[in-house]
Amino acid sequence: MNEAALTLEGWYALHDFRSINWTAWKAADDEERAGCLEELHTFLQEWTQAEQNKTGSTAVYSIVGQKADFVFMHLRETLEELNALENAFNKTTFAQYTTKAYSYVSIVELSNYMASGDGDPKANPEVMARLQPILPKSKYICFYPMNKKRDLDDNWYMLSMEERRGMMRSHGMIGRGYAGKVKQIITGSVGLDDWEWGVTLFSDDALQFKKLVYEMRFDEVSARFGEFGSFYVGNLLNEQLFEDMLKL
Numbered sequence: 041m042n043e044a045a046l047t048l049e050g051w052y053a054l055h056d057f058r059s060i061n062w063t064a065w066k067a068a069d070d071e072e073r074a075g076c077l078e079e080l081h082t083f084l085q086e087w088t089q090a091e092q093n094k095t096g097s098t099a100v101y102s103i104v105g106q107k108a109d110f111v112f113m114h115l116r117e118t119l120e121e122l123n124a125l126e127n128a129f130n131k132t133t134f135a136q137y138t139t140k141a142y143s144y145v146s147i148v149e150l151s152n153y154m155a156s157g158d159g160d161p162k163a164n165p166e167v168m169a170r171l172q173p174i175l176p177k178s179k180y181i182c183f184y185p186m187n188k189k190r191d192l193d194d195n196w197y198m199l200s201m202e203e204r205r206g207m208m209r210s211h212g213m214i215g216r217g218y219a220g221k222v223k224q225i226i227t228g229s230v231g232l233d234d235w236e237w238g239v240t241l242f243s244d245d246a247l248q249f250k251k252l253v254y255e256m257r258f259d260e261v262s263a264r265f266g267e268f269g270s271f272y273v274g275n276l277l278n279e280q281l282f283e284d285m286l287k288l
């Protein structure tokens with residue numbers, strides 16, 4: 041049997057994409073809408089608090105295009121907490137003015153392709169900061185799920201550890217060229233959702249998403265083995281910007 045890469049897992053992730061039912065929102069009265077904004081305010085405060093307590097992190101972005109209107113990306117210690125978060129939101133009055141567009145369940149993952157040194161990696165604060173990341177408040181987000189191909193001729197899972205490591209090194213080198221411009225959070229979802237990984241990118245310049253993803257398409261691991269789902273791209277929301285978006 042071939043050698044599986046060893047993985048380290050951190051916080052569980054839920055990408056919760058929603059659309060706004062504008063017809064219903066416009067038909068609501070001022071009092072109802074104010075109540076919804078109040079609910080939203082409470083949630084945003086709670087999520088900020090969780091981040092301050094280091095029990096998780098949440099990113100909130102609007103989505104450009106027709107696939108969704110906004111996304112809550114939650115990172116928490118357990119699947120139970122993620123479940124509680126989505127249910128709490130679903131019980132709000134504001135949720136009645138939204139529809140579910142898409143969701144993705146995964147877990148922050150690091151692999152040992154580039155591992156260096158021995159000892160317990162979880163004792164390393166740098167590793168822990170990557171496994172339990174505070175999501176950046178960058179201006180833009182890009183999310184897409186992906187697989188690595190399992191075709192007879194191009195089967196990632198039948199390559200030796202050495203071959204895979206070589207390709208991941210090249211992948212990492214390209215990524216390094218974007219240091220300071222794009223931050224990536226790779227979440228593993230084998231056995232958790234429909235694709236094998238979720239790729240979440242953050243940047244203050246949305247054009248860097250295109251540059252990075254395009255450059256990687258020419259790199260062997262993406263060119264030969266990458267299979268991609270739908271791409272979601274969006275703009276940072278804070279409380280004020282969320283209210284502005286909902287203003288009629």
Ligand code: VOV
Nearest residue numbers: 150151153154212215216218222224226237239253256262
């Ligand atoms: C900001 C850019 C950036 C950087 C620096 C970077 C680096 C690295 C390193 C060093 C490693 C390996 C060790 C680890 O940490 O796991 C990875 C791992 C991974 N990556 Fe990556 N990646 C980036 C960016 C980046 C992008 C844009 C994509 C999407 C690919 C594309 O074509 O659209 C991606 C995918 C992945 C995946 C799916 C994995 C897991 C693969 C597996 O088989 O396990 N990644 N990645």
